[in-house]
Amino acid sequence: MDFLVDVLAWFTDSANWQGSAGIPSRTLEHIRLSAFATMVAAGLAVPLGVLLGHSGRGGLIAVSVVNIGRAIPSFAVIALALPFSIRAGLGIGFWPTFLALVLLALPPIFTNSFTAVRSVGIDVVEAARGMGMREREVLLGIELPLAAPLILTGIRVAAVQVVATATLGALVGWGGLGRYIIDGFSVQDNVRVFAGALLVAALAILTDVLFSVAERILAARGGLHGHRLPARMERPA
Amino acid sequence: MPQRAFLATEPLIRWGWIWDHLDEIRIQTVEHFILTGIAVGIGFAIAMGLSIVALRFRRTYGPVTWVTGVLYTIPSLALFAFLVPYTGLSRLTAEIGLVSYTLLILVRNIVAGIDSVSPAVREAAVGMGYSRTRLFLEIELPLALPVIAAGLRIATVTVVGLVTVTSIIGQGGLGLFILDGLRRDFYTPLIVGSVLSVVLAVVMDLTLAGLERLLSPWSRAGVAR
Amino acid sequence: MSEASIRLDHVSKWYPGASTPAVEDLTMEMPAGQVTALVGPSGCGKTTILKMINRIIEPTSGRIEVGGRDIQELHPHALRRGIGYVIQQVGLFPHRTVAENIATVPKLLGWDRRRTRKRVDELVEMVGLESEMYDRYPAELSGGQQQRVGVARALAADPPVLLMDEPFAAVDPIVRVHLQDELRSLQAQLQKTIVFVTHDIDEAIKLGDQVAILDVGGALRQYASPEEVLRGPANAFVKEFLGKERGLRRLSLIAVRDVPLENGPTVSSDAGPAEAREVMEREGVNWVAIVRNEELQGWVWESELEPGRKMGDLAARPFLVRVTADNTLRQALDAIVTSHNQVAVVYDGDRYAGMLTLNRISENLVP
Numbered sequence: 001m002d003f004l005v006d007v008l009a010w011f012t013d014s015a016n017w018q019g020s021a022g023i024p025s026r027t028l029e030h031i032r033l034s035a036f037a038t039m040v041a042a043g044l045a046v047p048l049g050v051l052l053g054h055s056g057r058g059g060l061i062a063v064s065v066v067n068i069g070r071a072i073p074s075f076a077v078i079a080l081a082l083p084f085s086i087r088a089g090l091g092i093g094f095w096p097t098f099l100a101l102v103l104l105a106l107p108p109i110f111t112n113s114f115t116a117v118r119s120v121g122i123d124v125v126e127a128a129r130g131m132g133m134r135e136r137e138v139l140l141g142i143e144l145p146l147a148a149p150l151i152l153t154g155i156r157v158a159a160v161q162v163v164a165t166a167t168l169g170a171l172v173g174w175g176g177l178g179r180y181i182i183d184g185f186s187v188q189d190n191v192r193v194f195a196g197a198l199l200v201a202a203l204a205i206l207t208d209v210l211f212s213v214a215e216r217i218l219a220a221r222g223g224l225h226g227h228r229l230p231a232r233m234e235r236p237a
Numbered sequence: 238m239p240q241r242a243f244l245a246t247e248p249l250i251r252w253g254w255i256w257d258h259l260d261e262i263r264i265q266t267v268e269h270f271i272l273t274g275i276a277v278g279i280g281f282a283i284a285m286g287l288s289i290v291a292l293r294f295r296r297t298y299g300p301v302t303w304v305t306g307v308l309y310t311i312p313s314l315a316l317f318a319f320l321v322p323y324t325g326l327s328r329l330t331a332e333i334g335l336v337s338y339t340l341l342i343l344v345r346n347i348v349a350g351i352d353s354v355s356p357a358v359r360e361a362a363v364g365m366g367y368s369r370t371r372l373f374l375e376i377e378l379p380l381a382l383p384v385i386a387a388g389l390r391i392a393t394v395t396v397v398g399l400v401t402v403t404s405i406i407g408q409g410g411l412g413l414f415i416l417d418g419l420r421r422d423f424y425t426p427l428i429v430g431s432v433l434s435v436v437l438a439v440v441m442d443l444t445l446a447g448l449e450r451l452l453s454p455w456s457r458a459g460v461a462r
Numbered sequence: 463m464s465e466a467s468i469r470l471d472h473v474s475k476w477y478p479g480a481s482t483p484a485v486e487d488l489t490m491e492m493p494a495g496q497v498t499a500l501v502g503p504s505g506c507g508k509t510t511i512l513k514m515i516n517r518i519i520e521p522t523s524g525r526i527e528v529g530g531r532d533i534q535e536l537h538p539h540a541l542r543r544g545i546g547y548v549i550q551q552v553g554l555f556p557h558r559t560v561a562e563n564i565a566t567v568p569k570l571l572g573w574d575r576r577r578t579r580k581r582v583d584e585l586v587e588m589v590g591l592e593s594e595m596y597d598r599y600p601a602e603l604s605g606g607q608q609q610r611v612g613v614a615r616a617l618a619a620d621p622p623v624l625l626m627d628e629p630f631a632a633v634d635p636i637v638r639v640h641l642q643d644e645l646r647s648l649q650a651q652l653q654k655t656i657v658f659v660t661h662d663i664d665e666a667i668k669l670g671d672q673v674a675i676l677d678v679g680g681a682l683r684q685y686a687s688p689e690e691v692l693r694g695p696a697n698a699f700v701k702e703f704l705g706k707e708r709g710l711r712r713l714s715l716i717a718v719r720d721v722p723l724e725n726g727p728t729v730s731s732d733a734g735p736a737e738a739r740e741v742m743e744r745e746g747v748n749w750v751a752i753v754r755n756e757e758l759q760g761w762v763w764e765s766e767l768e769p770g771r772k773m774g775d776l777a778a779r780p781f782l783v784r785v786t787a788d789n790t791l792r793q794a795l796d797a798i799v800t801s802h803n804q805v806a807v808v809y810d811g812d813r814y815a816g817m818l819t820l821n822r823i824s825e826n827l828v829p
Contacts, residue, residue: 067394070395071394071397071398071435071438071442072431072435073397073398073399073401073412073435073438075402075415076398076415076430076431076435079416079418079419079427079430080427080428082419083424083427164310164311164312164313164315167312168314168402171419172419178314181318184318185405185406190322193322194318194319196315196318197314197318198315198319200314200315201310201311201315204311204312205311208310355551355553355556357549357550357551357553358553358555358556360549360553361549361554362553362555363542364516364518364625365543365566365570366538366539366541366542366544366570367539368539371570376555379557380555380556380557453557454599455558455601
């Protein structure tokens with residue numbers, strides 16, 4: 001119990017709320033990089049997944065991508081990003097973390113986008129084509145709106161994973177909320193470790209909840225539900 | 238953390254190092270395997286218990302999924318960090334954390350697997366005089382095997398990845414090499430640790446797949462007429 | 463023969479929250495060793511009644527006895543292991559072979575391996591499966607084969623009672639006829655007490671020794687043998703349920719061999735046209751059939767008779783449709799209606815046995 005009191009004290013200590021090592025600063029840093037990496041990954045993976053799903057080909061690739069992605073530990077991806085980043089002249093800290101996070105976010109977004117478009121009922125698509133809609137109109141007007149909730153699910157899964165893995169960025173010289181945990185471990189400051197863990201956990205859960213709500217709103221407007229479709233491609237960090 | 242840079246002239250893999258450390262590599266691979274096995278084993282046992290409850294009392298499925306879902310969402314490092322002040326930098330901490338990750342996927346798959354058993358089969362079995370317990374053990378579980386096995390495979394591969402993180406809280410496994418490589422700006426152990434984790438994950442996945450095939454000869458039977 | 467009859471005594475079933483009962487105050491007895499068919503429109507509770515006998519559904523009130531024992535006295539599992547149960551979708555265990563499926567109840571009852579194996583052998587033969595099927599999995603079998611395994615499985619522990627819930631509804635019509643015929647011959651051998659639920663009145667008539675016609679709420683509108691029901695429907699509901707082809711249905715219950723046949727307008731192949739004309743006038747038709755050595759050669763129109771030529775030398779038309787002694791009068795009627803000369807030619811094996819006319823047939827319906 002004493003320990004938790006100490007943790008509470010840490011949170012109420014105003015010093016921890018100021019400066020570049022303060023809670024707001026680190027949290028913002030964490031959110032900014034996570035959001036950036038997720039958006040870049042989405043920008044790449046959504047169009048790819050949607051186009052491939054629309055064409056109906058590449059089902060094997062979609063499944064394999066996720067299985068392969070799952071087998072590679074996030075820790076390894078971040079760690080491996082470091083030497084490559086250095087060799088590319090990008091240094092430590094931000095770039096290796098960013099690169100690793102984008103790589104990790106790609107599989108779930110790609111596969112979910114692919115599956116989402118593929119799962120749009122073939123009857124709906126054929127009806128649309130039969131009415132004379134062009135391929136582009138079918139894709140944008142029919143498949144995309146129906147697939148949107150599941151695509152969003154993929155982005156959610158990726159976002160949570162990114163927020164979680166960004167904690168490990170502290171190991172390659174980056175900041176973010178992981179800093180509290182890693183620094184705390186190295187100086188054996190359990191309070192700091194615990195507090196950092198609380199912050200990161202809260203952020204991850206918040207991200208999950210916000211996206212879930214967004215999904216529900218989209219689904220309520222008509223669309224495929226995440227839970228009705230085959231295994232969600234998820235992994236923790 | 239002191240700023241250091243990987244020397245651009247440093248080769249990606251120094252084979253000499255690997256050769257010198259073969260023993261260590263073997264030990265940590267085994268340790269990694271054991272950590273994974275224990276976590277998935279215990280996780281499966283707990284998940285089975287939770288699933289039986291959820292199947293019997295449907296209303297509990299929501300809350301169970303919610304709790305295991307939260308455990309799953311919490312970043313692994315954070316989860317270990319929560320446990321450290323109470324269970325120390327020990328294997329127990331690592332295992333509690335790892336087990337927590339397996340629960341969501343295993344419970345979901347066990348329940349889905351049992352639910353996927355055809356109602357006609359269930360009705361025929363009950364009508365012939367199967368008791369609840371024997372029905373579960375002899376009919377429902379075997380038929381749910383493919384879905385449950387899929388969950389086990391995903392859980393196993395995931396845990397193999399997470400065990401690398403336990404090196405940060407002082408546990409063994411291939412993560413030690415990754416951490417070592419990071420700390421000493423040394424590529425070789427970094428790459429060795431990473432590659433071997435992937436290999437271990439794939440091997441365990443394929444083994445489980447093979448086991449599943451062995452245990453379910455009926456799923457390979459052709460379709461008639 | 464099974465000695466176990468089934469008695470329902472003021473049995474009712476109310477589902478929670480329903481405004482009307484699924485079954486209301488039903489009292490009936492299903493005789494031992496016979497097939498009782500429960501038939502009626504959807505919602506009449508026939509399946510509910512069936513399922514109350516093996517306690518898959520528990521009655522809300524009333525008493526059910528099987529073989530003289532109140533079913534509530536036994537633990538449900540024990541009760542069900544003593545009653546065979548066949549359902550429409552069969553429900554074979556996909557992860558067990560045919561032999562293992564059939565051996566289910568014996569295993570549950572703890573039979574030893576040899577006894578079980580022997581019994582499975584018996585049953586596989588009894589239901590007409592080949593022994594190669596033994597180690598096959600259900601997915602490898604056709605619908606008809608699966609249902610045969612289902613029946614074998616239900617009979618494995620030799621229960622006195624067999625409950626069948628629309629067992630042949632899910633197979634195609636040709637297979638269904640085979641399965642029905644096989645059930646009849648099986649029953650002739652085993653004489654179990656069978657309760658057979660169906661929505662198909664023809665199936666009920668074909669298979670049932672007793673037919674119970676049920677209305678919504680399990681109301682028993684008529685309960686009698688198929689002939690009685692067809693001959694004398696008890697009320698408007700039954701009449702309407704049976705539809706307008708009652709007469710034809712009654713004909714399908716009578717075999718040709720049970721009816722005295724006529725010679726019909728036949729003449730020997732050695733005969734001349736005069737004799738042929740005589741026969742035709744006597745029978746009141748304008749054609750004649752030619753018989754040589756008890757074999758039917760064919761028939762000719764009166765206009766085709768040639769003076770001076772023996773009947774056997776004429777080009778006779780063959781009878782295209784023939785009926786066997788095992789066929790029903792309904793099938794004979796079909797032959798009559800589709801022939802040029804309005805008779806059904808009957809063969810017993812290869813031997814020409816006689817003919818049936820429309821008159822002879824309706825004599826069996828109108829006393």
